[in-house]
Amino acid sequence: MDVIPLIAAIIFSLLGLYICFDYYRFNNNAIKTQGKIIGYEEYLSKDSNNNKRKMYRPIFEYSVDGNVFEIRSKTSFRHKIIPQGHPAVVLYNKNDEANARLAKGNGAGLGVLFIGLSIPAYYFGLFG
Template sequence: MNIIPLFGGVIFSALGIYVCYDYRRFNKNAFKIKGRVLRYEEYIAKDTDNIKRKVYRPFFEFTVNGSTYVVKSKTSFHSKIIPVGHYADVLYHKGDEENARLAEGNGAGLGILFIALSLPAYYFGLFH
């Protein structure tokens, strides 16, 4: 048994489970409305291979009951997935509109990826 890959597997699977849980929890009671992408914040981020890449974080607005909210997304993308000025689905909770999310980036895919990455780590940790 090799503890380092095993530890990595535990971290990846825990992170994957949390992302899937958060996706399900948020979407369960979220309301969907159309919002408009205002602009993107560009910045350089390092990925897991220590390679620097330009990523884009959208700012979007939407209106609920006459109040307009401008939100900086917590999710960044490798491209400008929705052109500036275009409309997209926004998910929000009543009373917590400042933490709204673009539906485009709010999926369980990242959680599933982390869980899938944990499987080889478990294998190498337990059997090599």
Template sequence: MTYNLMVLLAAVVFGGLGLFIIIDYARFNRIAIKTKGKVVRYDEYQSKGSNGHKKTMYRPYFEFIHLGKVFEVKSTTSFSHKVIPVGSAADVLFVPGQEDKARLAEGHSYTLGVLFLFLSLPAFYLGFKG
């Protein structure tokens, strides 16, 4: 039985990344508090896709109030369009004491983790098939 080590390595990376995203999402949601905030602005930047074409991406800044203090946070998630208009209300998830790591509820889901896990399955199959 022969193994294709490069394909197996890719499978491990995709599977590991998928598990990390799912575990991080579950851990964060277990302890996070949901509140209302609003999108205050967007960073706009160019991202090069796998086909070499540039695409405009948008990273929102949002603010929310906790214990009378206003927090402004740069999202860790970028979008291909402005998903929430500037000035509009948005659901915000945060952990008390770590307000600077708050996340927008929009775009915060298991989807990316599940995608990476599914991508790892054919790679494991091909890697072990050799």
């Protein structure tokens, strides 16, 4: 039994489960509405090799009952996923409108990826 891959497997699987759970919890009660991309926050991100890459964080707005909400997305992308000024589908929960998400890019795929990465790590941790 090798402890390092086993610890990595546990961390990856817990992180993947949390992401999937958060996706399900949020989307289970989410209300869809139309919003609009009003801009992008650009920043440089460094990878493990110290290579820099430009990333884009969408800023969008939408309204509920006459109240306009301007949201800076918590999710970043390598490209501007929706052109500025164009409509976008927004998901929000009633009484928590300030924590809205764009429907595009809001998926459980990252959680599934982490769970998938944990499988070989479990194997190497237990049998390697």
